[in-house]
Amino acid sequence: MLVSYKWLNEYLDLSAVTPKELADKMSVTGIEVEGINVPEEGLKKIVVGEVVACEPHPDSDHLSICQVNIGEEITQIVCGAPNVKSGIKVIVALPGARITDNIKIKKGKMRGQVSNGMICSLQELGYADSVIPKEYAEGIYYMPADATVGEPVFPYLDMDDHLIELSITPNRADALSMRGVAYEVGAIYRQTPDFPMVELQEVETTAASKINVAVADQSDAPAYQIRIIEDVTIAPSPQWLQNRLMNEGIRPINNVVDVTNYILLLFGQPLHAFDYQKLNSQEILVRRGNEAETLVTLDGESRTVSSDDIVITNGQVPVALAGVMGGLDSEITETTTTVALEAALFDPLAIRLTSKKFNLRSESSARFEKGINRATVAAACDAAAAMIAELAGGQVLKGAVEGSAVEVAPVTVSITLDRINRYLGTTIDQSEVEEIFAALGFDTMLKGDIYDVSVPPRRWDISIEADIIEEVARIYGYDRLPSTLPSGETVAGSLTQEQLMTRNIRTILEGSGVSEAISYALTTEDKAQQFTFSTSHVTRLDWPMTEERAVLRLNLIAGLLDDLAYNLARKNANVALYEIGRVFKQVGDTKKELPTEVNHVSIAVTGNIHNKDWQSQAQKVDFYYVKGILENMFDQLGLTDRITYVQTDTLKEMHPGRTAFVQLDGNVIGFVGQVHPTVAKAYDVTETYAAELDLDQLLQNKSAQMVYQAVSKYPAVNRDIALLLSEEAANQSVVAVIRESAGRFLQDVRLFDVYQGKNIESGKKSLAYSLTFANPEATLTDEEINHAMAKITKNLEDKLHAEVR
The missing domain is CATH 3.50.40.10 (Phenylalanyl-trna Synthetase, Chain B, domain 3)
Known part of the structure; x- marks a missing residue:
């Protein structure tokens, strides 16, 4: 809402109040002022001129040579407007003038003819095309016939006015009119607006x-x-x-x-x-x-x-x-x-x-x-x-x-002075609160200690006691309300277990070099249905603002891919992002039931882990890098022993050979893998690896309390074992058999070599593991270790048909 300071002065006496002071006062009484604009600011040496003669330019089919009276003299100006003619009064920018965009007007020649200035359109004074009368949209503007030649044009166009831009909230729609603003300003300055009577004949x-x-x-x-x-x-x-x-x-x-x-x-x-x-x-x-x-x-x-x-x-x-x-x-x-x-x-x-x-x-x-x-x-x-x-x-x-027709009557709200003071923490007396009500134009009747406040229909936003208290606070002055500390007992705040774990997960991921992103919960229907590992309908908005924000998301990865694309388009090639947020699953009737909000955590990484330098080659992100971030998180949450990975090709948005479901105690809680190249191309991202997990399931599965042990004073023993296995055999299956067979002294199993190729028959692969044994109470003997290794070898041969090399 734009409020004309000149227009407002027709109803109130604001001669002692500057537009800036008025704007500041309105802002602190409840209606925010976004700015003040004076249309003539930045413009100078622009006057009223009269075209006394107009002839076609001899060397142009669209220019005219005009003799223009600018008050002190008649000067020649070349004009290209189609509607210029003799006998009209126009806007003239003199040599040295400044028009919109701070353009300076100089003397010059146009196709050999001297032009001492410029005949202006309203656009050249800063008016938008959308507000200019259509008859002047393609040409110059005609000034009124009674405009004085040589005088500045600004008063004639009211460009010397101050336009106060108000940010009107929905509850104050009464201020979407000059009369409403006049009542508001009148209340601030204790004036009653004077609106001229309209005589209808x-x-x-x-x-x-x-x-x-x-x-x-x-x-x-x-x-x-x-x-x-x-x-x-x-x-x-x-x-x-x-x-x-x-x-x-x-x-x-x-x-x-x-x-x-x-x-x-x-x-x-x-x-x-x-x-x-x-x-x-x-x-x-x-x-x-x-x-x-x-x-x-x-x-x-x-x-x-x-x-x-x-x-x-x-x-x-x-x-x-x-x-x-x-x-x-x-x-x-x-x-x-x-x-x-x-x-x-x-x-x-x-x-x-x-x-x-x-x-x-x-x-x-x-x-x-x-x-x-x-x-x-x-x-x-x-x-x-x-x-x-x-x-x-x-x-x-x-x-x-x-x-x-509708009959309108004032709304009456009852309130006591004591209640106003208790809510505001003030000591306003009876005379002052009555003066505030009078300034607002509210009639009051005092019955005992109760005020019956009659609210006129122009303030349809006021209907309850709290509204009256707010009005008193506004006019009394928010800056005059006392500042006090809270009184009474307080309770120390704390985080829930879920909040603590979520905060811990954020710390773990950020420690792994992944930055947090926050994406829109609204997306397109196609993107919402991608990267899902459970069945759900989409939840549509009845009246979306745009088609790009029409449904609630079912995954976080789509939003992260948009974030990656934004960064890649700006030459930020190495990006690692994560997001913790809600997805909205709908399994029932989408018209009757609200969606279920489920917390997810998602990761998306693209580019290099580190770039090429003088001592090493560049290393690209791969499946194992993102899987390692998850394993680090599971390890710190104490869930490593309960997590398994199962290769899958059922997610059509993920690479079928580089994707695995993540299982917790055998239940799928998410997936990790490479975004399918065709999907990555559609999102305008490079080779990208991503993971998404059901965070609620992680939060519901608390890890066992960590038990710390002293470092053993007895030496550990390392043994290596190389196995020839079917290329279909999974590493985690081998590790599981080793751990089941090794006994209580096995501390760690580490895969250090994978080989396929020369000297290995087709369909086979070689896996080499380093096993660490330690006894915290005594030094291990060769016999104990050999016994464990023999048991490991036998079970690998029996269960996985492995051949020890």
């Missing part, structure tokens, strides 16, 4: 004789009325009105449409003007749309409505999307002579859904969605009708034709 002919209005369901339109204005002449709006709209970011159209936009800004009440003749009936019916019914809106697009949409019809076909956009067939044009002016209240939810459905966001729909002052619907319509009659020379027919 009506003719004897009744509006009811021209049109009939009906509302099918009053819950859709609690208030709806039409006024008829005849004999209007469509023309451009006066300069002051165009200036006011352009400064607020609205394009001037004509004197009728501009009045509806002006009243929107003044009252916060959206209005719509129909061309009465183009309605092709004397009836207005507000109803829900019929299935497959179509309407061409003002933007030229054909819209197919449904029963979810409220439409305005001429009794037969839709002529407007209620509260969102009018129809093209009934718009106000130069040929319009009779205006049907609509003022209404519509169901906020229906307006929101229609606006979202058609991607039509407007100033009107935003206000209908957030709320409107129900007490000023008729007053806003009357003010608009009076302005149209004044600016367009029309006659207002007698009475407004109502299809529905």
Whole structure:
């Protein structure tokens, strides 16, 4: 919401308050000010000029040589605008002037002709294309005929105004109007806004004789009325009105449409003007749309409505999307002579859904969605009708034709002064709190020690005791509230076991060189269903902001791959990321049951473990690097003995020969492996290895308490064993047999060599292990070790058909 400081001064006396002081005061009383903009800042030496002569350039088919009166002299300027002509007043940037983007204007020649400055368009003064009147969009702007030649243009365009940008929260929609802001500022400075009275002159002919209005369901339109204005002449709006709209970011159209936009800004009440003749009936019916019914809106697009949409019809076909956009067939044009002016209240939810459905966001729909002052619907319509009659020379027919009406009464909230002071920690006395209520415009009645506070309809956000306390705090001043320490007993905070373990896992992963990432929980349906190792439906949003954020995720890897792609696109080639977050599994009816939130932990790594340097070659990330990160985590969690890995080719997004399920006590809790090359290509990432685990299952399986032992004073003994096995044999199967057979003195088993090739028959491989034995109570003898090795050898031969080399 942009608030004009000049406009605000028409209702309040702010002569002693600078715009900066006003902005600061508003920010500390509850309405945040995002900034102050003065349109003329950065511009200089731009004046009103008059084109006294205009001739075509002899060496150009689009340039004109203009003789321009700039006050002190007549100077020559070459202009390329198609609408330049003799006898108009224009915007002139003199030599040395600064226009938008800090461009400096100099004297020069254009195709041999001297040009002493520049005739400017509004774009060159910083106006956006979207707010410039269409007749000036491709050319220069005509200044008013009464503008004084040689004077700066800024006062004529209100570019010397201060525009205060407010960030309005949904609960303060009353501040989406100049009247609402005036009441707010008046409360701050203890003033009552003075709004000029609107005198509506009506003719004897009744509006009811021209049109009939009906509302099918009053819950859709609690208030709806039409006024008829005849004999209007469509023309451009006066300069002051165009200036006011352009400064607020609205394009001037004509004197009728501009009045509806002006009243929107003044009252916060959206209005719509129909061309009465183009309605092709004397009836207005507000109803829900019929299935497959179509309407061409003002933007030229054909819209197919449904029963979810409220439409305005001429009794037969839709002529407007209620509260969102009018129809093209009934718009106000130069040929319009009779205006049907609509003022209404519509169901906020229906307006929101229609606006979202058609991607039509407007100033009107935003206000209908957030709320409107129900007490000023008729007053806003009357003010608009009076302005149209004044600016367009029309006659207002007698009475407004109502299809529905709503009765509005002040809301009464009871509260005591003691309760206010206890909540705020203040010692406000009776006279001060009554003065605050008066400043807010709230009538009060004191019954004993209870205040009955009457809240006017313009503050529909106030209905309970806490709202009254907040209003008192705002006007009293948040900076004046006392600062106190909490009193009473406190309890020391602590983390749950799950929180401690999650924090420990973060520390372990970061210690392994992996950095934490946080990805969006919303993604596309395709990405959500990738990298899943359990069955689940997807959970879709009814009204997603974008298709890229339409469903809740079922995995974390897809988000990490997007993060990798982001880094790789910026030449960060070696990336290792992890994420701990929730996935959303849906196994029941997706329309009735909420998804189950499951904690997962995921890792994605690409690039080199370390780069090439003077003493070593580069080492690329591989399957065993990522598996090693997991093994380190399992080891520190005390779960190593309960973890097994099983090769799998069932995950289509993972490489079939380099992927394994991770099992805890035989139950699958995740997987580790290489992202399939085709999937990696689709994500724009290089060769990538990833893992994803069900964190909840890890947290539920607490490890046994770690028991520390003194370092043995007796020496350990190492023995090596080389085995010839089928190439299908898994390392963990060999290690399991060795540990089962070795007895209690085996401390460690380490695979140190894998070989296939020359001197090894096809389908076989050689595995070599180093076994460490130690007895903490005595020195091991050769006989004990030989006995253990013999048992190991026999079991390997019997169970795995191994051949000891």
